[in-house]
Amino acid sequence: MWSEKEQRELEKMLPQYNTKRSAVLSALYLAQQEKNWLDDDDIKAVADALDLTVTDVHSVIGFYTLFRKEPTGKYIIQFCTDLPCALRGATKFYHELAEQLGLPPEGGTTDDNMFTLEEVVCIAACNNAPCCQINLDYHENLTHEEMSNILSKLRAKSEKESTTQP
Ligand code: FES
Incomplete structure (x- = not known):
């Protein structure tokens, strides 16, 4: 292997x-x-x-939740919907994000295997909700516009990597 x-x-x-x-x-x-x-x-x-x-x-x-035994997308979006974040609109944001990615409310992986979306409990950024971590990078005080930009940049990065690999 x-x-x-x-x-x-x-x-x-x-x-x-x-x-x-x-x-x-x-x-x-x-x-x-x-x-x-x-x-x-x-x-x-x-x-x-x-x-x-x-x-x-x-x-x-x-x-350790960072190890996975099932296929995932290239980027794993761990979106906090725990109570403090939910009070700042995180649950609604999460559901809209799932819809934007074409995923069911429980999350999952996009058809192109680019993104896996999952709800998580506190990631210790409660005061800056809505927040998520994507492959361990934190994104806080999110708006939908910022989230769309982040997803676009990650797609572009992935495309660039796939064209530059031998
Ligand atoms: S409850 Fe969401 S980061 Fe703490």
Whole structure:
């Protein structure tokens, strides 16, 4: 499962840890980087590389919400609709965003696999709602116009990356 590049990164990373198993988060992050989620082969590859069992690795993945076991879009929009944000209109904003992306109210992934939208609880930016994080970048005090601009920029960035990759 490891590409040559990932294998090199893994070999470079492992000596930085006292034990192989201590590298599990970094190894999972590396394994997830290319397609944004981990399939069974990825999980087994991490387990084999770190002398862990597949069950050990699953237990780590289950604990951290940033690791995913199902395909996602390239950009994951985690939109907070928790109570403090809801009081500032986040729920309505979220539903309008879902509609704009052509997704059902419960969110999901766009047909072009560009965006995954999901509702989350507090991301610690309550005072700047509506807010979301997209692949860990925070976006706060959102308006629909700003959100449209963000989505357009991400689409453009993705297109540029796909045309410049060898
Ligand atoms: S409740 Fe939404 S960021 Fe805290």
